[in-house]
Amino acid sequence: DAGITQSPRHKVTETGTPVTLRCHQTENHRYMYWYRQDPGHGLRLIHYSYGVKDTDKGEVSDGYSVSRSKTEDFLLTLESATSSQTSVYFCAISDTQGAKGGYTFGSGTRLTVV
């Protein structure tokens, strides 16, 4: 068990609706990240967290917000989903920002906005 789970695994939603994706870890790692994976773009950072209630924006943060009220959970919210947000979303965790042990990734959430 990798110690990190994402939910839901798949979701189809309509344009304009809010959507929340959840990342849950059991490793007690300080750092958590949300990336999106798109063909031709690779992995792009949306938001990340360096502690409870401490978050910062990544390179593609527009249209997304995050919250981290406890160490184990990092939520990603699409305020009003658009078709351009159809993607696979990956959560990752690390115990240090230097990531000597590397990032551990979740299994991903495939989101389709219709």
Added chain:
Amino acid sequence: AQRVTQPEKLLSVFKGAPVELKCNYSYSGSPELFWYVQYSRQRLQLLLRHISRESIKGFTADLNKGETSFHLKKPFAQEEDSAMYYCALLRSGNTPLVFGKGTRLSVIA
């Protein structure tokens, strides 16, 4: 801007042939570099990191600061090496990993 470039979207090789997945980076500081791999229907996982100078599954990568490269190599490709490979850069300070766009390796039997 800090950047990671993987020039090949797709690389096809025959089984038993040598493999080289290219990665170039742009960063003025002292970088740490990683290779991550994603096999079909699996999560991304760390393959190797330059600071460890390790060989994993027969893959090696050497950091060349003069050429700002961190190419991934394997002398003899296996079918099970078929996957998506991402090069990633860690800058100094509290900043997250920056990933390249990835290269899909296809090993043909």
